[in-house]
Amino acid sequence: MRISVAICTWNRSQLLQRTLERLCELDADDRYSWELVLVDNNSTDDTSQVIDRFADNLPLRVVRETKQGHSWSRNRAIAESTGDYIVWTDNDVLVCPQWLSAYYDAFSAEPEVAFFGGVIDPVFDPPGRPDWLGATWEKCHPVYAARDLGRTPVELNEHRLPYGANFAVRLDVQREHLFDPTLGRVKSGMMGEDETHVLRRIARSGGKGRWVPDVRVQHIVPADRATEKYVRSYFIGQGMANVAFNKPCKQGVAALLDCVCQSLLYRIKRNRTDPDEWVSHLIRAGLSWGEYSASTGSRTEK
Structure with missing residues (x-):
């Protein structure tokens, strides 16, 4: 072999x-x-x-x-x-x-x-x-x-x-x-x-x-x-894949609004709550930004 x-x-x-x-x-x-x-x-x-x-x-x-x-x-x-x-x-x-x-x-x-x-x-x-x-x-x-x-x-x-x-x-x-x-x-x-x-x-x-x-x-x-930025970047990629594979997800303006909302919640709760809570908002913000960028054709991962 x-x-x-x-x-x-x-x-x-x-x-x-x-x-x-x-x-x-x-x-x-x-x-x-x-x-x-x-x-x-x-x-x-x-x-x-x-x-x-x-x-x-x-x-x-x-x-x-x-x-x-x-x-x-x-x-x-x-x-x-x-x-x-x-x-x-x-x-x-x-x-x-x-x-x-x-x-x-x-x-x-x-x-x-x-x-x-x-x-x-x-x-x-x-x-x-x-x-x-x-x-x-x-x-x-x-x-x-x-x-x-x-x-x-x-x-x-x-x-x-x-x-x-x-x-x-x-x-x-x-x-x-x-x-x-x-x-x-x-x-x-x-x-x-x-x-x-x-x-x-x-x-x-x-x-x-x-x-x-x-x-x-x-x-x-x-x-x-081993950073919050990298975790967010990973989930941006996952959001883009959600769109590519036609998985249920937010797209367009709905995804953008959700990204803004989740990003604000992450920043507000970052130093006030347990990590389990604010990391959930960080993840959701990344997913929504990925879904927005892929669904609008921008393909940006910033």
């Missing part, structure tokens, strides 16, 4: 270095071969120099995708991959030593399964997770891609899916279900849902999914993302 690991990156060289350092520590074995397909999506920082440092230590295949956007980069990774399976992770992820071998075990045990996913555990860089975020973790954990469906290898389906930092797809299936370039992040934009859209289509077409509890990664959260 041959496995393709895919990472798409744009201007996150310091985090990417940590990711590649951890990949060097994989407990890979001779039951399978693997390659690392690394797609550089027009980075302007020192990403190329960072990648060069690992040329002798990882089975790297580096390609450059000039069309800007995560979905374009993912489709390029699919085109370049030569494995039987493609395993997706991100440029801010630390894999466990058994990560790839655990995937291999799952692939071998159920070759008819189309897609797989595993645990994502956020790890906050110093000074750590702020108290307000810990108090509202039930609301905010999707912002940081936290995902753990337990120790039982349960079935995955269109209502229970893995997250983008840690999932795998049979390459023949993946090539039938490419990523939609109108979805996914572009540069620093926050509109996601690209992998969710693909995995739902696979499931709806009859593809089986499997949760793999031993496939574990840590998701690095830099200090500048």
Whole structure:
């Protein structure tokens, strides 16, 4: 068996270095071969120099995708991959030593399964997770891609899916279900849902999914993302996705008015009430702004 690991990156060289350092520590074995397909999506920082440092230590295949956007980069990774399976992770992820071998075990045990996913555990860089975020973790954990469906290898389906930092797809299936370039992040934009859209289509077409509890990664959260501003930005992206997928939501003037109202309530209550209350207004303000900007065609994520 041959496995393709895919990472798409744009201007996150310091985090990417940590990711590649951890990949060097994989407990890979001779039951399978693997390659690392690394797609550089027009980075302007020192990403190329960072990648060069690992040329002798990882089975790297580096390609450059000039069309800007995560979905374009993912489709390029699919085109370049030569494995039987493609395993997706991100440029801010630390894999466990058994990560790839655990995937291999799952692939071998159920070759008819189309897609797989595993645990994502956020790890906050110093000074750590702020108290307000810990108090509202039930609301905010999707912002940081936290995902753990337990120790039982349960079935995955269109209502229970893995997250983008840690999932795998049979390459023949993946090539039938490419990523939609109108979805996914572009540069620093926050509109996601690209992998969710693909995995739902696979499931709806009859593809089986499997949760793999031993496939574990840590998701690095830099200090500048453990902020109220970043939480709001994430939910702006979710609001934009609501419109893209025709989910029930406010649009146009109604969304704008709700954003203004929720933003005022957030500012008024920020230092007067428990975090659970004011964070709810922060989230709602972000969603409404995303719904407004997407429904009016402005696509702004300010």
